[in-house]
Structures are given as C-alpha cells and as structure tokens.
Amino acid sequence: MNLTYLFDPAxxxxxxxxxxxxxxxxxxxxxxxxxxGTIIALPVGLFIxxxxxxxxxxxxxxxxxxxxxxxxxxxxxxTLLGLGLLPVLIALTxxxxxxxxxxxxxxxxxxxxxxxxxxxxxxxRPMQVLFRVELxxxxxxxxxxxxxxxxxxxxxxxxxxxxGLGGLGRLLIDGLAVNDYSRVLAGAIVVxxxxxxxxxxxxxxxxxxxxxxxxxxx
Amino acid sequence: MITFDDVVKVYPGGGTxxxxxxxxxxxxxxxxxxxxxxxxxxxxLRMINRMISPTSGRVLIDGxxxxxxxxxxxxxxxxxxxxxxxxxxxRTVLDNVATVPVLLGKTRREARTAALGLLERxxxxxxxxxxxxxxxxxxxxxxxxxxxxxxxxxxxxxxxEPFSAVDPVVREQLHREFLRLQQDLGKTIAMVTHxxxxxxxxxxxxxxxxxxxVLAQVATPQELLVAPADDFVAExxxxxxxIRSLSFDTAAELPVAALPDDLVLDEAGRPSGWRSGSQVxxxxxxxxxxxxxRLVTDLAITxxxxxxxxxxxxxxxxxxxxxxxxxxxxxxxxxx
Numbered sequence: 001m002n003l004t005y006l007f008d009p010a011x012x013x014x015x016x017x018x019x020x021x022x023x024x025x026x027x028x029x030x031x032x033x034x035x036x037g038t039i040i041a042l043p044v045g046l047f048i049x050x051x052x053x054x055x056x057x058x059x060x061x062x063x064x065x066x067x068x069x070x071x072x073x074x075x076x077x078x079t080l081l082g083l084g085l086l087p088v089l090i091a092l093t094x095x096x097x098x099x100x101x102x103x104x105x106x107x108x109x110x111x112x113x114x115x116x117x118x119x120x121x122x123x124x125r126p127m128q129v130l131f132r133v134e135l136x137x138x139x140x141x142x143x144x145x146x147x148x149x150x151x152x153x154x155x156x157x158x159x160x161x162x163x164g165l166g167g168l169g170r171l172l173i174d175g176l177a178v179n180d181y182s183r184v185l186a187g188a189i190v191v192x193x194x195x196x197x198x199x200x201x202x203x204x205x206x207x208x209x210x211x212x213x214x215x216x217x218x
Numbered sequence: 219m220i221t222f223d224d225v226v227k228v229y230p231g232g233g234t235x236x237x238x239x240x241x242x243x244x245x246x247x248x249x250x251x252x253x254x255x256x257x258x259x260x261x262x263l264r265m266i267n268r269m270i271s272p273t274s275g276r277v278l279i280d281g282x283x284x285x286x287x288x289x290x291x292x293x294x295x296x297x298x299x300x301x302x303x304x305x306x307x308x309r310t311v312l313d314n315v316a317t318v319p320v321l322l323g324k325t326r327r328e329a330r331t332a333a334l335g336l337l338e339r340x341x342x343x344x345x346x347x348x349x350x351x352x353x354x355x356x357x358x359x360x361x362x363x364x365x366x367x368x369x370x371x372x373x374x375x376x377x378x379e380p381f382s383a384v385d386p387v388v389r390e391q392l393h394r395e396f397l398r399l400q401q402d403l404g405k406t407i408a409m410v411t412h413x414x415x416x417x418x419x420x421x422x423x424x425x426x427x428x429x430x431x432v433l434a435q436v437a438t439p440q441e442l443l444v445a446p447a448d449d450f451v452a453e454x455x456x457x458x459x460x461i462r463s464l465s466f467d468t469a470a471e472l473p474v475a476a477l478p479d480d481l482v483l484d485e486a487g488r489p490s491g492w493r494s495g496s497q498v499x500x501x502x503x504x505x506x507x508x509x510x511x512r513l514v515t516d517l518a519i520t521x522x523x524x525x526x527x528x529x530x531x532x533x534x535x536x537x538x539x540x541x542x543x544x545x546x547x548x549x550x551x552x553x554x
Binding site: 119213 | 267
C-alpha cells in the first residue's frame with residue numbers, strides 16, 4: 001500500500017489537477033446527472049405509478065438500463081456528438097434513470113390501496129392525491145432508489161476522464177498511464193470515501209423529509 | 219335524502235353489480251345496506267360519492283343529480299369512512315382529521331383547532347393528536363376515521379364496513395358511542411356491512427341486497443324480523459329472528475302477577491332469591507318496565523322457577539311474570 005500520493009500536501013491545494021479540484025468537478029458531473037436523471041425519470045415513474053398505465057416501460061427501462069455498459073455508451077455518444085461534457089452527461093444520466101424510475105413506480109404501486117381510496121373519497125383531486133398522499137408515503141422507497149442512483153453515478157463518473165474531462169477518474173487514468181499506482185490508489189480511495197459521505201448525507205436528508213409516521217410503519 | 223333512481227351498474231367484464239335499484243335513504247336517518255358478498259352493496263355506496271359511476275339510472279342527493287357535480291367538491295361535502303380507517307400514515311392524527319377543512323380552504327391552524335374538538339367528540343384525548351396512525355390500535359384508528367369524516371360537518375356520511383376490522387368487544391363499544399354521536403348529529407348516513415346483527419342494531423332502515431345486486435327488502439329492523447319479504451331475507455336475517463324481534467318492544471304493557479310467597483325479599487323489598495325447600499335459589503336477574511321483552515323472555519327461561527321478577531326504579535320487586543303468562547301475552551300481541 002502506497003499512500004504517498006494521497007497524503008502529499010502538494011496534491012491538496014486548489015490548483016488544476018489537485019485532489020480538491022478533481023472532487024469538485026467530479027461532484028459537478030454527479031450533480032448534473034442526478035438532477036437531469038431525476039427531472040426525466042421522476043415524473044415518468046410517478047405517472048406510471050399513479051395511473052398504472054405503461055408499467056412495462058418502467059420494468060423494461062429498469063432492466064435495459066441496468067444492462068447498458070456506461071463506458072460503451074459513452075464511446076458511442078462521443079462518436080456521435082464529439083468530445084465535451086454532453087456525451088458524458090448523457091451516459092451518466094442513462095445510468096441514473098432506471099433506479100429512480102423503478103423506485104418511483106414501485107413506491108406508488110405498493111402503497112396500501114385503501115389509503116389512496118380514502119384520499120380520493122375525502123375529495124382530493126388527482127394531483128392532490130399524488131403530492132399529498134402517494135408521494136409522501138412512497139418517499140422511503142423513492143429515496144432508496146435515489147441513493148442507489150447517487151452511489152452508482154459517483155463511482156461511474158470516473159469515466160469522464162477517459163474522454164478528456166476532469167473528475168476523480170483523472171487520478172485513475174493518468175496514474176495507470178504512467179504506472180503511478182499510488183495515484184490510482186488515491187483516486188480509488190477518494191471515490192469510495194466520497195460515495196460513503198454522499199450516502200450519509202442523503203440518509204440524513206431522508207430522515208428529515210420522510211414523515212416519522214411512514215418510517216414507523218415500515 | 220339520498221335517492222337511487224333505477225340504478226344499474228354493469229362492469230366491463232359482464233357482471234351486473236347493481237341491478238335496477240331504486241331506494242330512498244331518508245334524511246337524518248341511518249340506512250344500512252347489507253347482504254352477502256358480491257351483492258352490490260359497496261358498489262351502491264360508492265356511487266353516492268361518485269367513486270363509481272352508474273351504467274344507467276341516477277343518484278340524487280336532496281333532489282339534485284350528482285352526475286353533473288364536480289367530483290372532488292361533491293366528495294368534500296360527504297363524510298367517508300372505510301374499513302381499516304384508511305388514515306394517511308404520514309400525517310399526524312390531528313392533520314388527518316383536519317384534511318377536509320384544509321381542502322375546503324381553511325387555514326391549517328383553524329382546521330387543527332377544530333380537529334382537536336372532534337377528537338374529543340369521538341373519545342380520544344388530546345395526547346393522541348400528535349401521534350401517527352401506526353401508533354394507534356385498530357379501534358382508535360377507526361375513531362380517527364370517523365372524526366376525519368365529520369370534520370367538515372357534512373350532512374351526508376358514507377361508511378363502508380366501518381367496524382368490521384376491530385374485535386367484538388371494541389366493536390360493541392364503538393357501536394354504542396357511534397349511536398350516541400348519531401343521536402346528537404342526525405346525519406344522513408349510508409352504511410355498508412355484511413353483518414345482519416350490526417345492521418339491525420344500528421340501522422333506522424335496513425336495505426337487504428341479494429346476489430346479483432337486486433334489492434330484496436327495505437324495512438325497519440323490526441319489520442325485517444317480524445315480516446321478512448321472502449325466504450332469502452328470512453334466512454339471511456337468521457333463525458332466531460323471532461326472539462330477536464322482541465328486542466324492539468318494552469315490557470311496559472306486560473301484565474304482572476302479585477309477588478308469590480316463595481320469592482325471598484330483603485329488608486328493602488329487593489328480591490334476593492326463590493325459596494326451594496331449605497335452599498334459596500338465585501333469581502338470575504330482574505327487569506324493569508322499560509326493559510325489552512327479549513330480556514323478560516330470557517329471564518323467564520333461565521329462572522329456576524320459570525318466573526321473571528319485575529322491579530321498580532328503587533329495585534323493589536313489584537310483580538312477576540311466569541312462563542305461560544308471557545307466552546299468552548306474546549300470542550295475544552301477535553294476533554292483534
């Protein structure tokens with residue numbers, strides 16, 4: 001184990017290519033992919049879950065999405081679109097969509113039907129049923145899907161470096177290129193720590209936004 | 219008044235759930251829809267708040283056809299209680315009760331204040347307000363369900379098997395409290411149950427459905443027991459309907475005989491037993507003139523000497539009824 005690269009103070013200033021700077025750009029890709037993926041997958045998942053229509057989309061998207069190799073997709077996108085942030089973003093977003101879509105769908109489908117019936121029966125309109133009852137109740141399932149999406153994308157955002165962008169993948173790619181295993185190790189450790197920290201933050205967020213009533217009944 | 223005007227519901231699969239039902243549910247009364255499973259009682263109930271729409275025919279509330287009304291607004295004006303309460307698990311008890319007033323545009327604060335009063339009304343103390351439904355027992359959840367339905371003070375309430383998910387002891391208690399509440403509030407209530415005893419106990423009017431969504435009989439509980447329309451109703455009401463029909467009459471007009479010598483009284487004149495040789499046998503209970511004939515019959519049957527003892531308001535024995543006197547009275551009453 002050679003941790004010299006990781007603990008070298010010179011790698012912890014904020015200059016270009018330093019670890020903090022790579023963390024920031026890495027998180028930037030993660031954030032963009034999560035936001036974009038959520039914007040696409042959440043409404044679709046909620047629609048399918050709420051109406052029960054088109055559930056084959058949710059199931060197939062889940063299966064297909066999981067089996068797509070991100071690196072292959074990235075290379076395809078680069079071939080089609082050229083280098084830049086866009087192909088990376090597309091590849092990462094495709095990775096994020098399945099867990100969010102299927103968890104939104106599954107979260108709504110598995111709700112206690114009598115509660116949804118009661119919500120309609122007391123006079124909620126369809127959107128009120130969705131946002132005031134179904135969504136808050138499905139939040140634990142939804143959040144677990146979002147967390148698994150976040151973990152996957154933190155680990156996979158390293159592919160950005162393979163098409164010339166930044167992020168923690170730089171440490172892995174550049175380290176491998178010059179046989180600097182200490183640098184590779186540093187990259188792997190930082191990615192892992194980042195993933196754990198992110199999951200921790202999301203777990204805290206989940207505690208904060210999920211009603212204790214729903215937590216208690218699970 | 220809720221009116222079913224020749225209502226039919228046919229499901230796309232081909233099954234007829236409700237078959238040409240015409241029925242009036244009187245204002246301020248509790249009408250129970252009862253019948254075996256698959257008889258269309260729940261379907262009928264859910265057509266009143268448009269959770270299900272009829273294939274043909276009309277449902278009217280106070281003469282107004284509900285078909286033309288905004289679904290959500292209609293439902294906010296109708297209390298809705300379902301089996302297992304259907305409480306929102308992510309909301310506190312207080313916010314569950316405040317649901318409809320908030321939908322109607324009340325501020326959260328106003329709605330919560332009113333909700334506190336309602337909780338008390340259904341027998342839940344203030345300490346329950348901040349709890350979540352999962353922290354309540356089934357009976358407590360059902361009380362919250364009733365409070366939620368009452369929150370906007372709707373003139374009409376729909377109750378779908380509201381008491382069937384709780385144990386018999388709790389159900390008994392809920393029945394009592396619910397009847398008292400209804401006495402105060404006088405809502406127009408439609409209640410669905412599969413339990414004929416519950417229907418007879420709670421209903422002002424009972425509508426019995428048979429398989430295929432056909433109305434078999436609409437009558438008061440007493441009429442149902444005394445004069446079932448046909449064999450189906452007679453069988454559904456149960457074998458012991460004769461004795462149960464006696465619950466509806468008091469012993470006020472029942473003639474009593476003078477106290478016999480073998481009835482033992484204490485100093486205050488209260489009956490303490492029957493003398494039999496050297497023993498004193500227990501009376502097994504007494505009745506007053508406001509008790510039901512059913513109780514008197516039961517006392518006469520279980521008494522060791524075949525005689526029921528009547529007492530006045532102070533508990534003093536003031537007359538007895540023997541087996542055969544009771545039988546004569548019931549026979550004469552039937553003939554009249």
